[in-house]
Amino acid sequence: MPLTPRPVAAVLFKAACPDCRARFELAAGALRLAIGASRRTTFYSFTCPECGTAVRKPAGERIVELLTGGGVRTLRLHSTV
Numbered sequence: 220m221p222l223t224p225r226p227v228a229a230v231l232f233k234a235a236c237p238d239c240r241a242r243f244e245l246a247a248g249a250l251r252l253a254i255g256a257s258r259r260t261t262f263y264s265f266t267c268p269e270c271g272t273a274v275r276k277p278a279g280e281r282i283v284e285l286l287t288g289g290g291v292r293t294l295r296l297h298s299t300v
């Protein structure tokens with residue numbers, strides 16, 4: 220029996236658009252995570268596939284863990300505040 224590499228399942232993140240209220244699933248590549256010095260500057264962003272709105276939402280510790288673990292591109296912001 221030949222060994223075939225198991226296809227890597229794409230991680231999908233459930234998200235909703237506050238603008239058009241569409242619900243959808245986004246692949247890690249469609250999301251961006253920015254980690255700032257405080258909670259107020261830690262957020263994730265994506266573009267709504269339905270209406271094209273740029274959505275930005277605060278990311279709590281759990282979300283940060285989920286996103287980084289799922290391979291979302293992370294940007295670390297340095298703040299002098």
Ligand SMILES: [Zn+2]
Nearest residue numbers: 236239267270
């Ligand atoms: Zn939308």
